[in-house]
Structure formats: C-alpha cells, structure tokens
Amino acid sequence: MSARSKASLLALALLAAAPASWAQDLLVRNATVHTATARGSLEHSDVLVQGGVIRAVGTGLAAPAGVTVVEANGRPLTPALFGGITDIGIEEVSGESTTVDSTLKLEDQPLRPEFDVTLAYNPSSVLIPVARLDGIGFTALGANSGGGFVAGQGGVMRLDGSADPIGPLALYLRLGSSAAELTGNSRAAQWMLLEQMVSEARGRVPVDSPHALLTPAGRATLARYLAGQGRLVVEVDRAADIRQLLRWAAREKVKIAIAGGAEAWRVAPQLAQAGVPVFVDALGNLPASFDQLGATLENAARLHAAGVPVSFTQRDDPSHNARKMRQLAGNAVANGLPWQDGLAGLTRVPAQALGVGDKVGSIEPGKLADLVLWEGDPLDVGHYAEQVWLGGRAMPMRSRQTELRDRYAAPAGSEPRAYSR
Template identity: 80%
Template sequence: MSASIVFLRRLALLAAALPGIACAQDVLVRNATVHTATARGTLTANDVLVQGGVIRAIGPALAAPAGVEVVDAGGRPLTPALFGGITDIGVEEVSGEAATVDSAVKLEDQPQRPEFDVTLAYNPDSVLVPVARVEGIGFTALGANSGGGFIAGQGGVLRLDGSADPIGPRMLFVRMGAAGSELSGSSRAAQWMLLDQMVAEARGRIAADSPHALLTPAGRAVLARYLGGSGRIVVRVDRAADIRQLLRWAGREQVRVAIAGGAEAWRLAPQLAAAGVPVFVDALSNLPASFDQIGATLENAARLHAAGVPVAFSQDGDASHNARKIRQLAGNAVAHGLPWDAALAGLTRVPAQAFGVADRIGSIAVGQQADLVLWEGDPLDVGHYAERMWLGGRAVPMRSRQTELRDRYLRGSATPPAYRR
C-alpha cells in the first residue's frame, strides 16, 4: 500500500474520531463584556441568556432559569461568531490535489456559467471546518472561483455548525481586471463587452437561439435573477479604474454589487459610499503585487470606513486553509486607523448584512441565533484565543485535526508516532 493511501486513511480516521457539536443546550453567559456588533455597542458586566438556540435576553444580573448551564465569563469578551471571509472551506481539502477541489468549472463550449452553484459540493465534514471553528469562526461565504470564464458562478453563506445547506440568498461571483483578462480575450476591456452581451441575452434583447449566444438557457435565467435584484454580485477587482467602470455598470443596470479585494478602492471611497457598495478588503495588502495594486495601502480599510463605506474582511491567496488569519487582518486594520468596533463589525455584522443574513447571524441581539464566542482576551489580537464557542446554542468542541496532532506529539500518546516501526 502506498504511503499516500496510508496517509489519507489515517486522515479520514482522525476526522471521523473528532466529536461533532454537542447537543443543543440552554446557557446563561454571565458577567461578560458583550460586544454586540449592533447600535448598542459594548455592554460591560452583562449577561446573555440562550434558550432553544436563540438569544432570549441581554442585560445585567439576569436570573438563571432552572436547568440552564451558567458560564461565568469573568468580564472576558463575548462576541458574535466571526466571519471567515470568502473561502473554499468545504469544497477544497488539499489545493494541490485536483480531486479535492470543487470550487471552479471549466467548460470549453460555453465557459460563462452563472448557473454553476459551488454550494452543491459543500462537505460539512471537511477537516477545515473545525480548524476554522477553534479560531472563533462560525460562518463563511463559499465563493465560486473562475475556471473557464470570468463569470465564476454562484456561492452562498455557510454556517460552520455541521449543517449541509447554505442560508440566505445566493451570490454571483465575477472576476474583473487583470486576473480575469486571460478569460476574456486577453483584454480587460473585453470583459465589459462580453458582460454587456450577457446582460442583453438575460434581458431578452438577444435571441436565445442566436448562434453567438454566450449563455445557456439556465445561465440566462440565473443572470436575470441577479439583474432583477435577487442576490448580490460579488466582483473580485482591485484597480481603481476597473472599480470606476464597475460602479457605472452597476448604476446603469441597477444591480447590487460588492467588491472583494479592492486594493485601490480607497481612491473611490466617496462613490462607493454613495452607492452603498460593501468592500471585502485584505487589510494586509500593502505592496504592488500586480499593476492592479500599485495604490495598495494598509490604511485602505480606515479610509473606506471614514468615507462611510461598509468594510468587511477577506483574504487573497489561500483563504480556506488560513481562515484563522482573518483576525490578523482586522487587527492590522485597527493598527492603521480603523476603529476597533468597525473592525469587529467587519468580521460579524457587515458581511451578514452584505449577504442578506443579518436577521439570523452576525450580532448579539434578542431573537438572533446564538452563535457566540467567549474569548480569553482581545479577539482582534492574535496573542489571545477563543475559549468557548456556541453555534445555535450548541457547544462546539474546541478541537481540530491540528490540535489533535499537537497534543499527540507535544505531550505524548498511547498511540505511537506515525511511521514508527
């Protein structure tokens, strides 16, 4: 048997051995510094009562109903479960192993496939889910990646509570600028030409049976829904000139867009604020990694927020395996001028609002699902950690494949180290 097969079998056994989220429970978190991520702000020495997986009361010195577990926070921070960014968690296990990556579609005949829905491949048992949860991450936007076309396809919000289905409306992912030019005739100008043709098809201005049609019947129907305001179009774009064209297009077509990346978004902050366009920034983007990012700055988030732009966070690069670094992004944005409360909102309320799920998650408020994290210290300081977590009122085991391996090799175990004869 090959070493790779042995490794995969051991990995599967370890994943199966990790316990899932405990049964639903009622809990009273007492004497916490409650960061609500709402207009109420931060409440000191407050209690949060959870019953039936829902927050029922918030206030000082709440009475504990019979049978409810009481957790003394000792003044430590309590936040909503955090947003992990736009990721491939659950549709990618090992980026270098094609059989484990389901985030993109590449079809030669008609490469633009807005009907592609990456959430259909989501695996709630992915080993990446508990790796993210132990860092206080409770939900993510599962995004489609560009394969054969710059119209990547659809994604959705997944709660990392073991459920298999997304919540809220779907979103359509598009890649513009230099990163998508190779998928549009090697010119970013052609992206707008092709996009205008697809809009004309979806709106019926080009016959469905045209020999030059770019979309399938299903693709036209899906794009028409987004053009009609059902769901948000998330555009991966960095250069200010491309963002300007995007705002003009969105205004002309009356569609709701969000920006992922936006390294130069600060240059158009007033226009973005006026249009109500949220920006998911990589707050560590500071160098001109490409000609689209010459204006990158660590003050991007602060400048956008100061202008009134809704700011959230997401990572460039390997966001799925490094979702835990999302707190580092927010903390660095604070270090470069973003108010602390705005940074927390960018990991909680703002993404929930942008993706249409703020009525369920993203804040600590009566009636919300009890997705909560109790922290040992400042949640935006990576020197501190999540102590306890509840998703829908259910306690989450603060263990993952990584912590199991850490404990095995640091403290010793009855199980011998791998490969020992």
C-alpha cells in the same frame, strides 16, 4: 493514525453534524459583551440563550431551570466571526484536484452563472474544526473564475454541521488584468461580454443565436440578479475598473459588493454614495500587480471614514488560512480603523452584505446564538477563543491539528508514536 485518534476525530465529526435540536440552553454571565450593534460593548453583562436563539442581553439576568451557567468573569464575548470568502467545505487540499470543487472549466461555453458551488459543500470537511477554533462561525463560499470571468454562485454556510446555505446565493465575478486572459486579453472585452450577457438575460438576443454566451439556465440565473434578487461579488482592484463597475451597476440596477479592492479607497466617496460594501484584504500593502499600485494598509480606515461598509477577506489560500481573519481586522485597526468597526467587519457587516444579517453577525435577541468567549482581545492574535457556541451548541475545541499536536507532544512510549493508543 491510531484507533484512539480515529475515534476522537469521528466524535468531532458527529458533534459537528449534530442536529439543531441538540442546542444547549445557557446563560453567559458577567461578560464584556461586544454586541456588534449600535449598543456597542456592554461590560458586566449577561446573554441568555434558549432553543439555540439569543433571548435576552442585559445585566443580572436570572438563569431559568435547566440552563447551563457559564461564568465569563469579564472576558470578551463576541458573535461568531466571518471566515471571509473561502472554499471551506469545497476544498480539502488545494494541490489535489479531486478535492477541489470551486472551479468550473468548460471549453465550449465557459460562462455559466448557473454553476452553484454550494451543491458540493461537505459539512464534514476537516478544515471546518480548524476554522472554528479561531472563533469562525460562518463563511461565504465563493466560486472561482478558473474557466470564465463569471465564476458562478456561492452562499453563506454556518460551520455547525449544516449542509445548506443560510441565505441567498451570490454571483461571483472577476474583473481587471487578472481575468484578462479569460476575456480576449483585454479588460475592455469584459464590459463587452457583460453587455451581451445582460442583453441575453433580458431577452434581447435569441436563445438559438450561434453567438449566444449563456445557456437558458444561465440566462434565467443572471436575470434574477438583474432583478435585484441577490448580490454580485466582484473581485477587482484598480480604481478605474471599480469606477466602471459602479457605472454599470447603477445603469443595470444591480446590487454589488467588491472583494479585494486594493485601490478602492481612491473611489471611496462613490462607493459610499452607492452603498457598496468592500471586502478588503487588509494585509495588502505592496502592489502585487499593476492593478494594485495604490495598495495601502490604510485602505479599510479610509473607506470607513468615507462611509463605506468594510469587511475582510484574503487572497492567500483563504480556506486554509481562515485563522488570519482576525489578523486582517487587527491590522486594519492598527492602521486607523476604529476597534468596534474592525469587529463589525468580522461580524455584522459581512452578514448584512450577504443577506444573512437577520440570522447571524450580532448579539441581540432573536439572532442565532453563534457566540465566542475569548481569553483576551479577539482582534489580537496573541489571544485565543476559549469556547465557541453555534446555535447555542458548544462546539468541540479540537481539530485535526490539535490531535496531531497532542499526539506528538506526548512523551514517547515503548512503540513509535504512529502506533500509540
């Protein structure tokens, strides 16, 4: 890499890690403001940002002294988007184990709910600028169940250079046939193990029992979730498994969300009644397993019609393909989900489901000024983000990929491009 390219990437990293005190005061004028609230979309409207926080949304807002004015000329302005459940910041190269920190594999005691992947988060990850270029401002770090079907904890990270989660942690589990090899090759054993874990966390099994599944720290962690302090995010697809999960959650009074949910539409009324949000892979159309025989592109629309809060996530390398999140929402809209609810699934719904709705996910006074100005329809991948602001701070609209593009698209000089400056 040339010295110039290294300097550019260093500048990007420094900007990304800049403190909140660098927040820019600005007025975005004459935008189509998609608020992701009950106010819906507001044409020819302004958004005033001061101190990194949205102060006012309306028409004809005056620009206080020292405030930068951005003329939107009617273009769309949205909240910064949700990147799905990913490993952004805890994975660089999925095929290189030394760069992957999302999975715990212990032979002696694989069920460790106290495992917290946010402790390994790298705010200087090169994947962060790549995601931000597509308007993504926050993501849910999810622990992966490589060693046990109870994977561990993760949290919501803003992609602004912050090093810590902005809200409560969530506990990640995987149920169904994909986790059967971790539970004695039977999904029935998953419920047996969950029952024992609950008994341990509630103090009904001695800590020194030779058959204990959890460490003392694991018991304390699970006890917090059983007390309603945090949400369990469960990767599960088959309708029968979701039905069992709903029964278990109601019995134990646990807050849950579903990730994947290929057959969730089949139990949509029960999900709606329980108020359980579903993070749908809206590109899932054909069954990739026997748990997904009911997969359909209308999953999100059917869930929404029943009153289920719908957001999005993806299975196919979600960290490196976070840019596909807009495609997921767009596909859901193309298959019956209302446009406003497609946008909400990328903004307000995941923020509320993950306990950070008081900070991000909508454009309204008091929220962090995490905003995106678009060249066109944000749910149409033929359009792009012109500018991303996080906490009112303009993010550099460059990444490793754009640096390489510009480097190798430039006319060849007298030396090979590897030596270009």
